[in-house]
Amino acid sequence: MFLTRVSFAVLGSMVLLLQACASGSTAIDSSQVSGSKTANEITLNLPDPTLVPCVDDQNVGVDYTYLEKGFSAMVAGDNVEAVNYFRRYQRLESTPGADWEAGIAIAYEKMLPDSPYYNWRAAADAYRQLMRRVPEGIELNQQVLILGGTLAVLVGLHDYIDELQNEKDDLSESLEKREEALKRLRELILGQ
Numbered sequence: 001m002f003l004t005r006v007s008f009a010v011l012g013s014m015v016l017l018l019q020a021c022a023s024g025s026t027a028i029d030s031s032q033v034s035g036s037k038t039a040n041e042i043t044l045n046l047p048d049p050t051l052v053p054c055v056d057d058q059n060v061g062v063d064y065t066y067l068e069k070g071f072s073a074m075v076a077g078d079n080v081e082a083v084n085y086f087r088r089y090q091r092l093e094s095t096p097g098a099d100w101e102a103g104i105a106i107a108y109e110k111m112l113p114d115s116p117y118y119n120w121r122a123a124a125d126a127y128r129q130l131m132r133r134v135p136e137g138i139e140l141n142q143q144v145l146i147l148g149g150t151l152a153v154l155v156g157l158h159d160y161i162d163e164l165q166n167e168k169d170d171l172s173e174s175l176e177k178r179e180e181a182l183k184r185l186r187e188l189i190l191g192q
Contacts, residue, residue: 064141066092070105071143079115097138103130108147111154124155 070085083106090102103126109115110123127148 063093064089067098067101067105067141067144074105074109077114079109079112079117083109083117095138096135097140100130100133100135101141101144104144104148104151108151111151111158120154120158123151124158127151127155 066085066089070082070089073079073082073085086102086105086109090099093099106117107123107126107130110117110119110126112118130148131152
């Protein structure tokens with residue numbers, strides 16, 4: 001019984017979606033709605049209808065809607081929402097190109113110090129793994145390619161900083177040993 005109702009609901013929504021795509025206009029125009037919003041009205045958080053492709057257009061190419069929304073959230077400084085959009089894009093598109101693009105965007109988010117996901121080592125590892133399997137023969141999003149180039153520079157800088165920190169630690173340890181040796185030598189010479 002429940003399955004029958006669900007299948008009728010799905011069938012009805014598909015018919016409405018196809019009608020909306022065919023007519024090229026929205027089902028309800030805002031000028032047709034009379035009166036102002038009431039307190040009981042529910043506002044749905046649906047995607048922008050100008051960005052959502054019709055059913056026939058889905059075979060044309062990749063829908064970059066969630067990727068673009070992720071970039072917008074990133075620019076707005078909402079790192080959590082940006083990562084959520086990138087993961088949705090990755091999950092919904094499920095192609096090697098989309099998987100790679102979302103991976104680069106998420107790795108970039110992990111590289112940002114203000115991000116709650118900040119972990120430059122994990123970002124560097126993810127970047128290196130992604131660069132080993134760059135999809136070939138696929139046109140990749142230009143913004144993602146820019147993020148990838150920036151990520152390469154940031155990974156290189158963090159590796160360099162890590163090397164300098166290790167050298168500093170080694171020099172500090174060596175300096176401590178030399179100061180200790182000089183202190184002992186001074187004690188031996190002065191006979192203390």
